[in-house]
Amino acid sequence: MGTATDDAVKDEGHDAAEQNSRREAREQQKTEDLSLIEVRVVGKRGGEHESRDNSDPRTKDHEVLVARRAVHHQGVRSDNGLGRRGGVVVGCGCGLLLVGPFGRTHRTSLPCETETVNRIVVLGSANMDLVVRQSRLPRPGETIFGSGFDTVPGGKGLNQAVAAARLGGAVDFLGAMGTDAYGTELRALLTTEGIRSTGVRESTEPTGTAHISVVDSGENSIVVVSGANATLTDLDDTQRAAIADAAFLVMQCELPVAVLVQAIAVAREAGVFTVLTPAPVMPLPERFLSSVDLVVPNQLEAAELSGESDPVRAAEVLSAENTWAIVTLGAEGSVIAYNGEVLGLAPARPVQAVDTTAAGDTFVGALVARLALKAGGSVPVTEEAMVEALRWATVASSISVTRVGATTSMPHLTEVADILA
Numbered sequence: 001m002g003t004a005t006d007d008a009v010k011d012e013g014h015d016a017a018e019q020n021s022r023r024e025a026r027e028q029q030k031t032e033d034l035s036l037i038e039v040r041v042v043g044k045r046g047g048e049h050e051s052r053d054n055s056d057p058r059t060k061d062h063e064v065l066v067a068r069r070a071v072h073h074q075g076v077r078s079d080n081g082l083g084r085r086g087g088v089v090v091g092c093g094c095g096l097l098l099v100g101p102f103g104r105t106h107r108t109s110l111p112c113e114t115e116t117v118n119r120i121v122v123l124g125s126a127n128m129d130l131v132v133r134q135s136r137l138p139r140p141g142e143t144i145f146g147s148g149f150d151t152v153p154g155g156k157g158l159n160q161a162v163a164a165a166r167l168g169g170a171v172d173f174l175g176a177m178g179t180d181a182y183g184t185e186l187r188a189l190l191t192t193e194g195i196r197s198t199g200v201r202e203s204t205e206p207t208g209t210a211h212i213s214v215v216d217s218g219e220n221s222i223v224v225v226s227g228a229n230a231t232l233t234d235l236d237d238t239q240r241a242a243i244a245d246a247a248f249l250v251m252q253c254e255l256p257v258a259v260l261v262q263a264i265a266v267a268r269e270a271g272v273f274t275v276l277t278p279a280p281v282m283p284l285p286e287r288f289l290s291s292v293d294l295v296v297p298n299q300l301e302a303a304e305l306s307g308e309s310d311p312v313r314a315a316e317v318l319s320a321e322n323t324w325a326i327v328t329l330g331a332e333g334s335v336i337a338y339n340g341e342v343l344g345l346a347p348a349r350p351v352q353a354v355d356t357t358a359a360g361d362t363f364v365g366a367l368v369a370r371l372a373l374k375a376g377g378s379v380p381v382t383e384e385a386m387v388e389a390l391r392w393a394t395v396a397s398s399i400s401v402t403r404v405g406a407t408t409s410m411p412h413l414t415e416v417a418d419i420l421a
Helices: 004-034 156-166 181-192 227-231 237-244 257-270 301-306 313-317 357-375 383-400 412-419
Strands: 038-042 064-068 097-099 105-107 120-124 127-134 146-154 170-180 197-202 206-216 220-225 249-252 273-277 324-328 332-338 343-347
Touching: 064 237, 105 220, 120 156, 120 237, 120 257, 120 357, 127 181, 146 156, 146 181, 156 170, 156 181, 156 249, 156 357, 170 181, 170 237, 181 197, 181 220, 181 227, 181 301, 197 237, 206 227, 237 257, 237 301, 249 257, 249 357, 257 273, 301 313, 301 324, 313 324, 324 357, 343 383, 357 383, 383 412
Parallel strands: 120 170, 120 249, 127 206, 170 197, 249 273
Antiparallel strands: 038 064, 038 343, 097 105, 127 146, 206 220, 324 332, 332 343
16 A cells, blocks of 8 residues: 555656646647748649639739748757757857747857858948938929938848848858948947958948938838949958858849859859849849849849749749749738749738838848758758748848838847747
């Protein structure tokens, strides 16, 4: 016959087992919930089909199916056994950053893998944005009153670098700035964001500026004065070494084309995955686009580059010859294609937009940051990694349009992780 003590021990053991069982059930449910985040896929890839609206030009003559991917990881373990189970691995520039199952953030003391294999080099412009808010755009010859004015660090290159860093990337920025007050402020921002700036060249020209008009609906128009950005016509040894040592090279078209061509050549020789935002659209050398691994235009840019007004067809054209293409459609989401075949339509996350200035740059920075974590610097990037990165980019850009400004609107990693959790 057991004693009272024995019975107490049995009860305690039973209670502990029940607690463990409930904990495991909660974790399993969390994993299942995360796996239901959807990306609608367009194209003949097989799988379960959804009904579609045949009047929608984005889906006309294309099949629609659902791809389900889980973004939940069951934990990480390093060589020295550190790590936490049940967290989402989200990465950072100086150590693994884990978002725990209860929303807490933990940083390990491990060496950061991104320092050696996952670095992102952003080659691009750095501007000070001069932003005027107004009810509408003035007609030619008309003067109207604005409702607000701000100076905000920007430039497509700097924007994408900041977005990637905030979303967990280990980032180097390559560019040119003046020695004026704007240049000093932009350099300080790079330091604050943990972005390596040894590849920033000092110029006697003034730092670039962007003159941005934002109307009350959130839409904007922009005039860029390149300044120091236009002086970056070739790469120096420091910049070449940074590209060759990276896993990803990110570029835009706000720098002279000659330096982009040089950067592509260095990256291809080193096996670096290349990403181009073709904005503003400009004449490019023959086969330049086909030499890029991923091109991310908006709908207007895609139409101009491909000659196709239908974004689905434009994505097919731009993704020819083993290239990835993601055509962003604003509030309608984005189309993703590879090697001439459209793979999917990712719907946008519905929000009330107040300023769309940095939506595209936030999208690209978040996309590449997630690819750097998931792909581990491997080329080619897998479809699974690209779909998951697209999901993170969609959420990040949706957050940015609910805030005013360029870099000031960009979310941090935990904000995106919380929405996807």
